[in-house]
Amino acid sequence: MPPAPPCPCSSGLRYRECCARYHRGEAEAPDAEALMRSRYSAFALREVEYLWRTLDPEHPDRARPKEEVLRELRAVASGHKYPRLHVLDRRPPDETGTAVVLFYARIFEKGKDRSFVERSEFRHDGTGWRYLTGENRAPHQLSVPPETLTLATFPSPSGRGTG
Template identity: 70%
Template structure:
């Protein structure tokens, strides 16, 4: 990706100043939201190795062979488009060290809308923030437009 282009995570920053340092292994995201944004960008840019690295050791995919998981992530990224991300809410780490981010991921597959809202849990692993799990809802399952939700109003 040319360095002048905006980051796919919708931060408004140029990619080289936003998620690129994470994808290249030059830096770790400072918080859960930055990690989540870097994961969305990694899907958009097919950075499957970063998607693997950003999984917390407690994530179920970490029990599977890395090469298998990376192949699956790469295939998903190649068959989908990722036109934008909206972060609606975030919660700092609780007493268990779990931080949360609520976001609306715009995703399309062969022209079909596959967008979703997710409330994701993140935990620091001693090196950096990592994705633990998420509760996903399709827009049609929500009580309100996705962009209006908060962590308090997201249906569990």
Template identity: 60%
Template sequence: MAPARDCPCCSGLQYARCCAPYHRGEREAPTAEALMRSRFSAYARKESAYVFRTLHPEHEDKKRPEAKVLREIRDATSTLKFMRLDVLDRDGPDEAGVWHVLFHARVFEKGKNRSFIELSEFAHDGVGIRYRSGKQMPAAYVTDPAGLTIAAFRAMDP
């Protein structure tokens, strides 16, 4: 029997008990943070269909032909290694039903550091929580990502 593998989302759980049920469509992520973690894991595992499925209907890519978006996701991630995810801050839902998750993704491409910090926005679409949008900045712009909050990220105006 193959050894159990840790989930790429860095939750500390085994993949089979963490993001795999979301990726297989067995259940919806219960929180915005769980959805964000499962999307990072999907990128790491090249699960482009899940990445597309978890886009909010308001996201611009959801309005484009699915096959084209899936191809673009596969192409963009083909040389990337998703090494680590750290959730820095979270809030919501607010009165409009919007959640935010601030995270630091450690990503490398052919030895080059492509790590970034993103403030993601999520909303429910009637079926589940979905990724609506995000603002990113290179992680190198932040001296201490571990201490970053949503308010401080917004003040930086990326």
């Protein structure tokens, strides 16, 4: 029997021991970082229903028809390869309940590098953590190597860090 595949989220664990239980609905991600990792894995494995389920009710896609969003997610997930995820920094929930994770997603489309760094916000909806919003930058838009960024040094639109 071949060994179980590693989880696409780059945790170092096997998929069945990591994000699979979240994708199957057997458990909720325990924190914002785990949710972010499981969403990256969901893109890699085309688990679009999970991507829909883990959107915050206030995310703009929630106002659109579900089937339309799923069709778009399926197209994006199918057209890309997801070789590596780097979690760069995280901040626990603040007084509003919003947690933040900064990550560098390595993504390729037909051999072209589509990687990006994203500062994502998450909220707990009483059931589980949900993806609220994200602000991202392509590596060529950064003045430093992506792996060196923190929440304090991630460039916001005004040019200031967001931490």
